[in-house]
Amino acid sequence: MKILIVEDEPKIANALARGLKQEKYTVEVYNDGETGLGAALGDENFDLMILDRMLPHVEGLEITRQVRDAGIKTPILILTAKGQIRNRVEGLDAGADDYLVKPFSFEELLARVRALLRRPQDVHDNILTVDNLSLDTVKCEVRRGKTRVRLTSTEYSLLEYLMRNPGHTLSKEKIIGHVWDFDSDVLPNTVEAYIGALRRKIDKPFREFQPLIRTERGFGYSIGGGS
Numbered sequence: 001m002k003i004l005i006v007e008d009e010p011k012i013a014n015a016l017a018r019g020l021k022q023e024k025y026t027v028e029v030y031n032d033g034e035t036g037l038g039a040a041l042g043d044e045n046f047d048l049m050i051l052d053r054m055l056p057h058v059e060g061l062e063i064t065r066q067v068r069d070a071g072i073k074t075p076i077l078i079l080t081a082k083g084q085i086r087n088r089v090e091g092l093d094a095g096a097d098d099y100l101v102k103p104f105s106f107e108e109l110l111a112r113v114r115a116l117l118r119r120p121q122d123v124h125d126n127i128l129t130v131d132n133l134s135l136d137t138v139k140c141e142v143r144r145g146k147t148r149v150r151l152t153s154t155e156y157s158l159l160e161y162l163m164r165n166p167g168h169t170l171s172k173e174k175i176i177g178h179v180w181d182f183d184s185d186v187l188p189n190t191v192e193a194y195i196g197a198l199r200r201k202i203d204k205p206f207r208e209f210q211p212l213i214r215t216e217r218g219f220g221y222s223i224g225g226g227s
Helices: 010-022 033-041 060-069 085-093 106-118 153-163 172-179 188-202
Strands: 002-006 026-030 048-052 076-080 098-101 127-130 133-136 141-144 147-149 213-216 220-223
Touching (some): 002 010, 002 033, 010 026, 010 106, 026 033, 048 060, 048 106, 060 076, 060 085, 076 085, 085 098, 098 106, 127 153, 153 172, 153 188, 153 220, 172 220, 188 213
Parallel strands (some): 002 026, 002 048, 048 076, 076 098
Antiparallel strands (some): 133 141, 213 220
16 A cells, blocks of 8 residues: 655654555655645555645645545545644545644554555455455455465565455556555566565465466456456
């Protein structure tokens, strides 16, 4: 899952990015409202936006308004030092989905991130399942049947993205945009290599089960169901 952070305090921004990456999220960070707005309205497909309210050039609420005016429904979490009720109301009225007052614990932010990421996909718990493959987004555990499958961080992120879109064909470009950081030098054949690695871990060792990862030639990859 890919998260946009727009936060002008480098210490906070770096701490959030570091913590979220440890939780297997892909993160992009911008330190002012103008570049953050450009990223939010750009071609990148983010699964969540975390915006500081008080930003240089363009404040977080204005970014939120412009994102919503553009028809973008990505969940938005506003961070702010302003904790009064009217400030929270302003944020929610602007189109934000949640509001977190500084200082906050990373554990609370992470819980809110998980809750917001569940909403668009109508996922009602922390376990993603496709057939007999399960992925626990809290424990970061993957199982095929009852057998634990150990993945690298990138393999896990790729599998989570596929499992959040079961039956849908995802192009290599979309996969790169969601799984790797913006400044990563990733080529289409890198995606092929990681898909191959996933197959070797979740399909080939389990010959008693049907293979789950599909190649839709000329279009991309899918997991479970039809394309």
